[in-house]
Amino acid sequence: MKIMAAPDSFKGTLSALEAARAMAEGVQCADREAEVILLPAADGGEGTMSSMVSATGGTFATHVVEDPLGRKVHARYGVLGDGKTCIVEIAEASGLPLLKKRERSPLTASSYGTGELIRHALDAGLRTFIIGLGGSATNDAGAGMVEALGMKLLDQNGEPLPRGGRALGDLATLDVTAFDPRIKESTFLIASDVENPLVGEQGASAIFGPQKGASKEMVAYLDANLANFANVVEQHNGIALHTKRGAGAAGGAGGVLQAFFNGQMRRGIDVVLEAISFAEHLETADVVLTGEGKTDSQTLSGKTPFGIAEAAEEKGKPVLLVSGMVDASSLHLLAPHFTEIHSVVGETVSKAQAIEHAYEELKKKTEAVIKAYFKKIEGEIRSSGDCAE
Incomplete structure (x- = not known):
């Protein structure tokens, strides 16, 4: 038996x-x-990376990156047993478990550390990625993540924006000149069950903002900032994230992964079962x-x-x-x-x-x-x- x-x-x-x-x-x-x-x-939420690495006999790589508030922490990415597939879990560097309840701050929390993990994996020669989006502490539309990979988010004066969701209302242009070219050489599979759009009543800020520390007033402010981010992205490459399915996952990181990484979104459990x-x-x-x-x-x-x-x-x-x-x-x-x-x-x-x-x-x-x-x-x-x- x-x-x-x-x-x-x-x-x-x-x-x-x-x-x-x-x-x-x-x-x-x-x-x-x-x-x-x-x-x-696992189903794409927290713990997905560990489950997949264990099930396939893979390994972990640890690096010092920034947590949601910019502090240095040790975070890992996993490499599956095939030696080629990298799994990055947003909760590792940009997750709620890294913050005490009183530290939750969706206005300033950034996904920069997750971008750093992706960069380290690219440096290691990895080009096939699975991204798990469960447990994020951020509401920055993944802006920190792309910044860590070379993209510049600029205000109307051409100055770089501070990190976090608060600054996205001032976003005027995106400078992708230095955006890591290895991204285009890579494939990104997004393991997520979240189908919420980026903005609106079912958007990232309204549905997930409160658990990240957002008040009712803050939710409206963050939602307007994400809408501005979506406007700028659409002006840049024609991709409308406002109502795009899954764009609201992980504080909007689901959207930026689709817009700039050509990420394909699939149900988390299906991604895991295929990988193992x-x-x-x-x-x-x-x-x-x-x-x-x-x-x-x-x-x-x-x-x-x-x-x-x-x-x-x-x-x-x-x-x-x-x-x-x-x-x-x-x-x-x-x-x-x-x-x-x-x-x-x-x-x-x-x-x-x-x-x-x-x-x-x-x-x-x-x-x-x-x-x-x-x-x-x-x-x-x-x-x-x-x-x-």
Whole structure:
């Protein structure tokens, strides 16, 4: 029996790789002879880089770059196991996790550090990029990112703009003379489920600004500045970002990646599954295990377990969902997509226990699920060992 362990991270407790290992140990406790394939997955949000590098046997490169407020930090990009594909996660250098809540400042936060990471990867000879846009702290339309790669953003007097979303209202022209020519030699795939346009009621500032520290008044101001940025871009190259699908991702970085990097936007989980050769591994798997911290109706909006279930359904493979928690009110929506649905939190395990002992509880729950599944399909318990206390 070959079983694939392909969970997302259990946010706040286990990385996707740790969750996959816990599941694998649980499977081995249920059946010593079972073969387990570890394929930690993600959907384009935070943690995508680590999952993809782990799943493909890749490596990381660390560099000193600027955080959203211009402070020096160590940040990484990943290189997948093919040695050619670079993955850059915007949260690494320009993400909310780098800031304390009181430091959140969408008026001044910049994506410059993400541009620096791309430049370092280009210096290393990499030309195939996957960009993950989850978890950004910025609302600068990706202006800092292109500045780090040589583009000049100038006001009406020809002076460079300060970094951040506040200054974009003064943008008059773009000078691309020194914009890194290696960008044109490269391909950029944007892993994002965000379809929001750059501006308007569903734009970057209105929908995502508040979580980055923007007040109601600030949202309107930032939105107007992003509109000015879009106007200047359209005047420069004819690409209208105002209502472009996905342009509002990561504070507008999704737009600049489409306008100046020829970035192609795809659903995050699809990008990840393709990069980790999920379909190839699926061909020989008998059962797929997946899960996440909490599963509810939002899971069906392109989250990792749903993407896994979709791919497995195409091949007629059973999918067992084992998540930290499962929203009972969403079961009727989830049931058509999963062979079985299980929650670590239950009658014998409290939420506090599941968080404090996340690895062990996931391992034990997986063991129980696999034993019961084997019993159901074969009529007997195939366990050759019992690791659970």
